[in-house]
Amino acid sequence: MKSFSPLPPFTERTLMLDQSLGCDKVDGLVKCEKWIRGDSNRTEELKAKCAGLEGYHVNVDGRHVTSFPYCTGFTLDDATGLSLNGDVDLQSIFAGSLPTSHPSFAPQRILEMSSRWQAPPLPDGPLELFIGILSAGNHFAERMAVRRSWMQHRLIKSSNVVARFFVALHARKEVNVDLKKEAEFFGNIIIVPYMDNYDLVVLKTVAVCEYGVCTASAKYIMKCDDDTFVRVNAVINEVKKIPDGKSFYVGNINYYHKPHRYGKWAVTYEEWPEEDYPPYANGPGYTVSSDIAHFVVSKYEKHELRLFKMEDVSMGMWVEQFNSSRPVEYIHDLKFCQFGCIEDYYTAHYQSPRQMMCLWNKLQQLGRPLCCNMR
Structure with missing residues (x-):
């Protein structure tokens, strides 16, 4: 043995x-x-x-x-x-994600608690874009990678664009203690008051909409994940192609997507009896006009908003409901990448903290959006 x-x-x-x-x-x-x-x-x-x-x-x-x-x-x-x-004869091992020490005591964590990564204050006037980043309580490394990479974009540093993390409470109290300290220090975490659970992630999306329109007064509202790298200027340029005053829903949109009946994302026929979902943009990165976000918040406050357990599908449902009274422009673009990174991406998904920094360095040094496996 x-x-x-x-x-x-x-x-x-x-x-x-x-x-x-x-x-x-x-x-x-x-x-x-x-x-x-x-x-x-x-x-x-x-x-x-x-x-x-x-x-x-x-x-x-x-x-x-x-x-x-x-x-x-x-x-x-x-x-x-x-x-x-x-009964294994071990030749070699490669650990790609396990930390070498407990995160609470890692020296790197202390070094990263630097004022240079703190968020600038909210501006007095309305914003052009608000970005809500869904994260988990114990994802300190992911949040730091975002702070040190695309959150350093000039548009965010100048407060024309604001980004905030949305985090629910963790099952372990020590994680919540660290999370509160992190939120107070960096000033860019919104703690939503419920225990984190996959079926309740949709409430974070509602919170993103509420903060985006009520606190930030943003013209556009974007949602992404903490493993999503965002090219801020590319997203803004894409939505600016849409005429002013027009309602829109921009992202990598699934049409006629069928629900999974088995596995992690299983949906019962009681939860969703139809064979297809309404059109919805993949969760790692999508943007809506502020009127749609206002609609979501209003319906939620009136207890008239359907809360489906998959937040990206939920947004598709809400946009479809909004579309019944006012036309919405659906903009589909594969450059809002769902799986990994593609050349000339607008967003890249499933990026590790190291890849986040790599993408940022490529943008800074080469001035081009190249994936980390490209030269």
């Missing part, structure tokens, strides 16, 4: 893959494991269901070895250690 532990032990959050739950399949992707959370005085085993096609999978030389599922309140990003036990 061989074992390997690439990271030093930590008392608070250690992820272990323990092959003991008795699931039989391997290449059939059903092999399942369990989470273990170790604290100073106790070790808590978090019950796990088989991961199936969803969850996290471990592959060695292209062969599926094991998997473990999503667990509410505890994700792979929280792990500070990884232990693989079994």
